[in-house]
Amino acid sequence: MLPHFDYLDIIVREASIEVFKNMKWLPLHLRRQLHLSTYMYRILNEICPKHFIGKFTYISGGSRDGENCNLYTHKSRSHKEFFYLGTKAWNILPQSLRASVSVKNFSNTYKQLLLSSIVDENYQTDNTFDKLHVIE
Numbered sequence: 001m002l003p004h005f006d007y008l009d010i011i012v013r014e015a016s017i018e019v020f021k022n023m024k025w026l027p028l029h030l031r032r033q034l035h036l037s038t039y040m041y042r043i044l045n046e047i048c049p050k051h052f053i054g055k056f057t058y059i060s061g062g063s064r065d066g067e068n069c070n071l072y073t074h075k076s077r078s079h080k081e082f083f084y085l086g087t088k089a090w091n092i093l094p095q096s097l098r099a100s101v102s103v104k105n106f107s108n109t110y111k112q113l114l115l116s117s118i119v120d121e122n123y124q125t126d127n128t129f130d131k132l133h134v135i136e
Helices: 002-014 018-022 028-044 080-092 103-117
Strands: none
Touching: 018 028, 028 080
């Protein structure tokens, strides 16, 4: 499987953003973010394996993060851990998206938001694991 990823990595670097938009494909880093956020939606709505349920806690109190129903971000040494990245991915989502009625609705809406956020040829991909694209 690794040779396929290596080949895809070369192709993706050469592909323009216009190609992604025309094919309705997300660049790999946004695709990874979509999948992570969708899994977080499943976990927080308890549509996931039982061992993930209850692993995340909301921030409480009078802070701005608490009022936005953000999750507590665990400390991470590598910034590649699931609990760290999942929390960051969830906390940057708009409130309207968090309130989606189903996984399919959440995933489709978020994909469209990510696609529409790639607006011009100057858009730069960033494949670092802890860098997440924020929807304006």
